[in-house]
Amino acid sequence: MQNFRDYYEILGIAQDADSQSIKQAYRRLARQFHPDLNPGDQEAEERFKSLSEAYEILSDTSRKTQYDDYRRYWLQQKSEADYRDLEDFNRFVDQLLNRQEVSSPAAQPRPKASTSHTTKNLRRRDAEASLHVPLERAFQGGTERVRLEDGRALEVDMPPGMVTGQRIRLRGQGMNGGDLYLNIVVEPHRFLSVQGTDVVCHLPITPSEAVLGGQVTVPTLDGPVQMTIPAGIQSGRKLRLAGKGYGRNSAERGDQIVEIEVVVPKLLSDQEAELYEKLRAIESFSPRANLM
Numbered sequence: 001m002q003n004f005r006d007y008y009e010i011l012g013i014a015q016d017a018d019s020q021s022i023k024q025a026y027r028r029l030a031r032q033f034h035p036d037l038n039p040g041d042q043e044a045e046e047r048f049k050s051l052s053e054a055y056e057i058l059s060d061t062s063r064k065t066q067y068d069d070y071r072r073y074w075l076q077q078k079s080e081a082d083y084r085d086l087e088d089f090n091r092f093v094d095q096l097l098n099r100q101e102v103s104s105p106a107a108q109p110r111p112k113a114s115t116s117h118t119t120k121n122l123r124r125r126d127a128e129a130s131l132h133v134p135l136e137r138a139f140q141g142g143t144e145r146v147r148l149e150d151g152r153a154l155e156v157d158m159p160p161g162m163v164t165g166q167r168i169r170l171r172g173q174g175m176n177g178g179d180l181y182l183n184i185v186v187e188p189h190r191f192l193s194v195q196g197t198d199v200v201c202h203l204p205i206t207p208s209e210a211v212l213g214g215q216v217t218v219p220t221l222d223g224p225v226q227m228t229i230p231a232g233i234q235s236g237r238k239l240r241l242a243g244k245g246y247g248r249n250s251a252e253r254g255d256q257i258v259e260i261e262v263v264v265p266k267l268l269s270d271q272e273a274e275l276y277e278k279l280r281a282i283e284s285f286s287p288r289a290n291l292m
Helices: 007-011 019-033 042-058 061-076 089-096 135-140 207-212 270-282
Strands: 127-133 142-147 153-158 167-170 180-186 192-195 198-205 214-218 225-229 238-241 256-262
Touching: 007 019, 007 042, 019 042, 042 061, 042 089, 061 089, 127 135, 127 142, 127 153, 135 142, 135 180, 153 167, 198 214, 207 214, 207 256, 225 238
Parallel strands: 127 180, 198 256
Antiparallel strands: 142 153, 167 180, 192 198, 214 225, 238 256
16 A cells, blocks of 8 residues: 555644644645646646645545544554455545446446357456536536547536546446546636636726726626725735635635726727816826826
């Protein structure tokens, strides 16, 4: 079982760390090693996967207890724990996280003909497939239909909070009873981008909205929400929507960062142009006063 991973060491915390310390350590490191912030960096991607796996187990009381028992016996190199049915540490983790194939008619293996003897000698072989998921569905999880190269189609119950680079194993759905690995690719969103457990939104507003402030509608992964823009806000100012970030559950989610961009219209109606002329004639504000 050389693939054992010490999740406390991965998160850089002590074994007696409380749930808040576990969460804080994960969020700090997840931001640092998230694939979206380290494009093309395979080492950062693998580190992020390990961090996510460690947090998923240590943040769950029941799973953490089972893992602590396993870890203690591993470190002591004893065999009192009954893990004889587990081939290796990866199998143990898969059982903890309930990683398994979804039962559906499309996912069932085809029956073998009683007169055929060649299928018994075919070697099991793992297979891989890419699953491209829109950001909203990656966040929510749910049933996805996967089309495989051999013509099969599987209905798979995907977990919430998926990220690019994540691999999901479906036991027995590869070639001749091997496993199938789904490589997750989260598609870019028009307005939102994920940075660790936070979501970033670049929000365009009009000059009048920037000057006067007021309520504006902001897209989030939970749907549109109303947000108050303070009067006199400048381009580049960042506002925060607490708890509207990315994650598999509410305890894990970060925040949504709303970055303001004041957009000047290129085309004006006659009435708008007239009002801007009147405003220019009476306005007292001079952004270039200190240049003279």
